[in-house]
Amino acid sequence: MLVVQYLLAGLGFVLGVTQSSAQQPTSRGAAVAIDRVQVSADEAADIERVSGELRWPWSMAFLPDGSTLVVEKYDGIRRLEANGTRGALLLGLPENVLRKEDSGYLDIALDPDFAKNGHVYLAFAEGDESANRTAIWKARWDGSRFNGGRVIFRTTVAKKGPSHPGGRILFMPDQTLLLSVGDGYDYRNAAQDLGSHLGKLLRVDREGRAPADNPFFTTAGALPEIWSSGHRNIQGLTRDPATGLIWAHEHGPRGGDEVNLITRGANYGWPKVTLGIDYDGKLVSERAFAPEFAAPTFFWAPSIAPSGIAVIHGRNYPDWEGKLLVGGLASRAISRMRMGKQTGLWVEEERMFGPLKTRIRDIRLAPDGFVYVLTDEEKGQLWRLLARSASVR
Secondary structure, three states: OOOEEEEEEEEEEEEEEEEEOOOOOOHHHHHHHHHHOOOOOOEEEEEEEEEEEOOOOEEEEOOOOOOEEEEEEEEEEEEOOOOEEEEEOOOOOOOOOOOOOEEEEEEEEEOHHHHHHHHEEEEEEEEEEOOOEEEEEEEEOOOEEEEEEEEEEOOOOOOOOOOOOOOEEEOOOOEEEEEEEOOOOOOHHHOOOOOOOOOEEEEEOOOOOOOOOOOOOOOOOOOOEEEEOOOOOEEEEEOOOOOEEEEEEEEEOOEEEEEEEEEEOEEEEOOOOOOOOOOOOOEOOOOOOOOOOOOEEEEEEEOOEEEEEEEOOOOHHHHHOOOEEEEOOOOEEEEEEEEEEOOEEEEEEEEEOHHHOOOOOEEEEEEOOOOEEEEOOOOOOEEEEEOOOOOOO
């Protein structure tokens, strides 16, 4: 096994590799090696680098055979074997994709009955820079490619520009799914308009239809897919299997990144209330809180630009039980958070892996009980986290 150490050197890092012999590994051996990365001694975990050379990876889904489907934002999806070997980009994906800045191929999720039907769901930005919509695409995975792909849902109104598409997907226990849709950046007031999908969390069934028990299904002038409103750009969405609670985080402007407990029909206030200011220094709103809006359970000011979220359970991380891990694009770290026993609010315990200076895009707790992390880089990596208090099994 290669032992990889990152050492701070001025403003960058030097990658040092030690081996048991002077012989260099073959190119194939280097590609499939899982490298242990030691970080500073006071960190709560080490990381193993499972794979590299992933071009701007955005999300991942774990297949039953131990391999992983990884979405590369501008290029498509590739399969990684359990040992980290990268496959070629897969065939059968949608082609009408806006690949710029925030937009591209986004989140991926397996059908709850994947073992029987092989269905895969992909959120993506459909269209071009002058007119695009956040959409859900569904196809069948046959073990080597996608077949029969079709768009089952797209937002009602096209927006201009590549910013704030949202695009996180989460399946619910009733086999419906949630989709985050951003406010489109230049359309932020639409987050308060129930006649628009922008700035919302939506709930649809596996064919993209609004379930009849959605909160605004019978509300005049409201779109029936809306589950919650007043969001800016949700980039982290997860359900705690132990409590059933749904947690989301979203980007604020300058300050005001939030962690929210998602509840049916709630309005989270953007842009009527915010804990941040606009990028030009002007106020977005004079109010940070208001009784008619759901308040965040945690916020960051200054912003960390959160992306990816996971609730931790299982024996591999005994000291992290029930805690949140939140990735940071701007903070270049993973925030570990615990729930305050008296307040019910999240507390940030630690920012992990900051010395690596790496943007974090996605965090997932996998079926094998380990946490996997994607870094947001042109040559992105897939990591596996190893808590130092846990033995590797």
